[in-house]
Every structure is written in C-alpha cells, then in structure tokens.
Amino acid sequence: MHSCSLIAPAKINLYLEIIGDRPDGYHELAMILQSIALADQIDIQASSIDSIRLRCNHPQIPTDKSNLAYKAAALMTAQFPEAFIKHGGLNISINKQIPISAGLAGGSTNAAAVLLGIDLLWNLGLTQSELEELGAKLGSDVPFCIAGGTAIATGRGEQLAPLPSLDNIYIVLAKYRSLEVSTPWAYKTYRQEFSSSYIQDRESLATRAAAVHSGDMVKGILHKDTKEIAQQLHNDLEKVVLPEYPLVLQLRETLAKSGALGTMMSGSGPSIFALCESQQQAEEVKSHVRETITDQDLELFVTKLINHGIHVVSST
Numbered sequence: 247m248h249s250c251s252l253i254a255p256a257k258i259n260l261y262l263e264i265i266g267d268r269p270d271g272y273h274e275l276a277m278i279l280q281s282i283a284l285a286d287q288i289d290i291q292a293s294s295i296d297s298i299r300l301r302c303n304h305p306q307i308p309t310d311k312s313n314l315a316y317k318a319a320a321l322m323t324a325q326f327p328e329a330f331i332k333h334g335g336l337n338i339s340i341n342k343q344i345p346i347s348a349g350l351a352g353g354s355t356n357a358a359a360v361l362l363g364i365d366l367l368w369n370l371g372l373t374q375s376e377l378e379e380l381g382a383k384l385g386s387d388v389p390f391c392i393a394g395g396t397a398i399a400t401g402r403g404e405q406l407a408p409l410p411s412l413d414n415i416y417i418v419l420a421k422y423r424s425l426e427v428s429t430p431w432a433y434k435t436y437r438q439e440f441s442s443s444y445i446q447d448r449e450s451l452a453t454r455a456a457a458v459h460s461g462d463m464v465k466g467i468l469h470k471d472t473k474e475i476a477q478q479l480h481n482d483l484e485k486v487v488l489p490e491y492p493l494v495l496q497l498r499e500t501l502a503k504s505g506a507l508g509t510m511m512s513g514s515g516p517s518i519f520a521l522c523e524s525q526q527q528a529e530e531v532k533s534h535v536r537e538t539i540t541d542q543d544l545e546l547f548v549t550k551l552i553n554h555g556i557h558v559v560s561s562t
C-alpha cells in the first residue's frame with residue numbers, strides 16, 4: 247500500500263465529571279464521549295524522502311513537530327524503526343473542517359488517524375488495544391478517537407468502555423472562530439477553585455468512576471432516550487470557563503432558550519452544542535441562534551452523532 251485516506255471525526259462530551267487528582271498531575275475523570283459527523287480528512291502517502299512531512303489547509307495549524315499528528319507519525323517511526331526504513335518517509339496532509347482549539351478533540355482525532363493510517367501503510371497489523379495504548383502516549387482523548395462511537399472514559403480519559411451507539415441524533419454546534427480556551431488552563435483553574443471537593447483515596451475514586459456505568463446518562467443511552475440524555479448532559483469545566491468567557495456564557499444561554507432538548511459545553515470549550523429532536527429542529531435552532539447573535543465570528547454547524555471513529559475511505 248502506498249497511500250490511504252481517512253476520515254477523522256470530532257467528539258463531544260455528553261458527560262464530564264472531574265473526580266480527583268492523579269499522581270501524574272492529570273485529573274481522574276468520569277466521562278461519556280461521543281463521535282460526531284463533523285470530521286477532518288487525513289491523507290497519508292509513502293514518500294521517497296526519508297522524513298515526515300505535514301501539510302494542512304488551515305493557516306493557524308502548525309505543521310512542525312508541535313502538531314499532534316506529526317507526533318503520532320514520529321511515535322510510529324520510533325516504535326517501528328525497521329518498517330520506517332523499509333517503507334520510507336511519510337507525506338501527511340490534513341484537510342481541516344473541525345474548529346480548532348474547540349474542545350472537540352480535533353488534534354487528537356488527527357493523531358488517531360495517523361496511527362491507524364501508518365499501521366495500514368506499513369502492514370503492521372496492530373490490534374485496537376495496541377493502537378489505543380500508543381494513542382494514550384500522545385493525549386488523553388486519542389484512544390477514544392480511534393474506535394469512537396459512544397463510550398465511557400475513565401482514568402485520564404484513556405480507559406474506555408464502549409456503549410451502544412447513538413445514531414441519527416442531530417446537534418447544533420457553535421463556536422466563536424477566534425476564541426480559544428487552553429485545556430491546561432481550564433483544568434488548572436478548576437483545581438485551584440474546587441480541589442477541596444476532590445475525592446482523595448484511591449478506593450473511593452474507583453467507586454465514583456464505576457458509578458458512571460450505572461448512572462442516569464448511561465441509562466438514557468441504553469434506552470436511546472434522547473430527552474433523558476439531554477437532561478443528563480453535564481460538564482464540570484463549565485464552572486470555570488463560562489464565568490471567564492462572557493461570550494461563551496451568552497452563547498450557552500442563547501442555545502438553552504432555542505427550543506433544543508438540552509445544551510452543554512464540550513470538553514474544555516469554548517464550543518457549545520445543543521441536542522435536537524430532529525434535523526429540522528436543528529436547522530431551526532441554528533437559524534434562531536444566527537438571528538440572535540449576528541457576530542460573523544460565530545460558526546454554526548448542524549451535524550449528528552455517529553457510531554464510529556477513524557474510518558478508512560480509500561487506499562492504493
């Protein structure tokens with residue numbers, strides 16, 4: 247195989263609870279992650295030049311070693327040096343559609359696609375759990391992005407338990423193009439304000455993380471009850487991001503009054519999504535928000551929940 251093209255979907259957090267600190271400096275989380283149809287395309291080609299080259303259609307995305315997709319390729323070359331020598335370098339191109347720095351795992355899903363693409367290109371035959379293990383070295387959301395769909399994520403976010411898929415539920419996604427929230431800032435600020443309520447002992451942390459499996463959100467998902475899911479949407483990081491970013495708070499309030507079933511910030515923000523009853527309702531919600539907030543910096547998408555992560559569209 248010389249090349250492959252992959253679709254790399256974004257994710258939203260239907261549920262994000264911060265339950266404690268970890269010895270590695272991260273947080274213990276209990277999350278429910280969900281893939282959405284909004285996606286980037288990643289093309290990977292074997293190249294005669296003995297190096298990794300990255301291109302991206304988005305001018306603000308770095309194409310050097312700081313890009314998580316580049317790091318994913320570098321990780322593969324370090325893990326499988328013989329395959330790298332045998333197959334030569336890599337030309338990677340990212341066609342970005344997912345808003346950047348949005349809490350939608352855009353960088354993580356690109357890295358996940360690169361891991362999967364190189365696995366195919368070099369014929370490594372890695373299992374999903376081997377790919378997830380490599381993904382966890384790159385970022386907490388990368389393992390989820392590989393298989394995607396709907397899943398409970400605990401630990402740093404890398405311990406996954408798949409849930410039955412939620413297809414054909416439409417959402418409106420809203421993000422101010424020029425507004426970015428730093429994920430480390432959001433978690434650090436949360437720790438400063440709320441660490442007194444963190445669960446301290448390991449056993450209670452494990453019990454709390456396990457409780458999400460039998461919680462109301464999971465029940466809603468198992469029953470495919472969109473109204474219940476909408477009621478159970480939760481994100482602890484809203485407590486620090488919304489007070490700091492009045493525009494995001496206003497957007498959140500506008501979506502909450504738009505007739506949608508429920509609304510929530512995704513990840514560390516600043517994107518906000520609204521869960522809708524139908525595609526038609528999603529279009530109406532989008533129009534309502536567009537009429538209420540006329541700022542052209544606001545990007546709005548109608549998209550839907552999907553049952554998969556990285557998807558190979560072609561290979562030659």
Ligand code: C5P
Nearest residue numbers: 272273275385386387402403429430433
């Ligand atoms: O793992 P990732 O690089 O995506 O995480 C970005 C940042 O988010 C981390 O540097 C950390 O500050 C914060 N984080 C955290 N606990 C987690 C996941 C992320 O504190 N479980």
